[in-house]
Each structure stands twice: as C-alpha cells, then as structure tokens.
Amino acid sequence: QVQLHQWGVGLVKPAETLSLTCAVYGETFTDYYWSWVRQSPGKGLEWLGEINHRGITAYNPSLGTRVSLLVDPSVNQFSLKVFYVTASDTGVYYCARGPSPSHDWALDFWGQGTTVTVSS
C-alpha cells in the first residue's frame, strides 16, 4: 500500500519561500506523476502542480512562476517551493499521487497535510 509522508516549515514570513517535502513509500516512484494541492482557509482545493521522476512538470497557470517542484527519485521524494509568499498562501498543503493511471488519472493517495501560516 502506497504511503505519502510530508513535512516542512509551518510558519513562513511574507515575501519569503515556503518549502515542503513529500516522501513516498511502498510504491514504484517512477511509474507515476506526483502533485501538490492546497486548501486555504474557507476555500476549496487548489492544484498547484505535478512532477514525474524525470523532472517533467506542469503548473497551475494562475500561480505563474511563484511555484517550483523538484524531485529526487533516488530517495523517492519530491518537493514544493512557493516564492514570495503572502497571507493568501496560508493553508493546508497536501502531496498526492497522480494524476494516476491506476485510477483513470485521479489523485488516488494523499499525504497527511501540512498547515502553513504566512505571518511576520
């Protein structure tokens, strides 16, 4: 059974960089894309981007170049950076497997979530 475990700094100052990492266990890392999704207070789910083991990425167009995804397939980990954060970047961030061919390109397994607060 695939498991995703994520971690990172929970408090970030405005204009600084948010950084999170997600480790994947019990799965062939190279067979899938891996995504980040967030939920801001009082709002819905927002997809941030995806990456595969070769470093091929796709990003949410609404975030422009403020988001960057990196991958380290040697340790089955991928990471998220959000640059120049503001209060609107506050929320719960999730890593997820997918879009996954195992379930018609859905996001089928999720990390536990990390709460990130942007505040000085």
Added chain:
Amino acid sequence: SDLSQPPSVSGAPGQTVTIFCSGSITDIGAGSDVHWYQVLPGSAPKLLIYGTSKRPSGVPARFSGARSGTSASLAISGLQADDECFYYCQSYDSGQRAVLFGGGTKVTV
C-alpha cells in the same frame, strides 16, 4: 477555469442527495475524466469516485457518479450522518494542461 459546484446541499437520513459539477468544453465537455473526493473535517481528501462512475475498493455502492455533456454528478443514497462533510469534483483542462477542482459542496444530513 475551475469547475462549478453548489456551495451546499442537504437531506434527511436515508434520502438521496445529488451534487452537480459544471465544467466547459475544454475539460468535462472535452471528455476528460471526472473524479470526486470526500473531505472529512481535519482529514486529507479521499478519492471517492474516479473515471466518472468507478468506486475505489472500500467505497460503498451508495456513492455513484454520472456525466452528461459538460457536467457531472455525484449521488449519495441512503444518506447517513457520517456522510456530512465536503465533496469536491475534479477534472482536467487539456488546453491549459491543468488539474481543475470544483469549489466544493458541503453536505448536511
């Protein structure tokens, strides 16, 4: 653009509620798969329906999905108290190469 869902629906225990998800010709209308997620308070999203109408292992048959044109729907029959939470639809915009979510629907039992 994102998908549209009603902010809330409600029903009595045992009844059936249906949540609609409206898209466009570039996502659901283009044939992109539609998926649904259940988000319980304080928990990560859980895949509830994938590929429009398929259920992952362990999801009860009370949950069912359908699609028509540029829209999709999730029906919950035999409504139970622990069904009370948020539900999100998701599809894919092939033009923007982006995963899209609906705004979420709060189901109240």
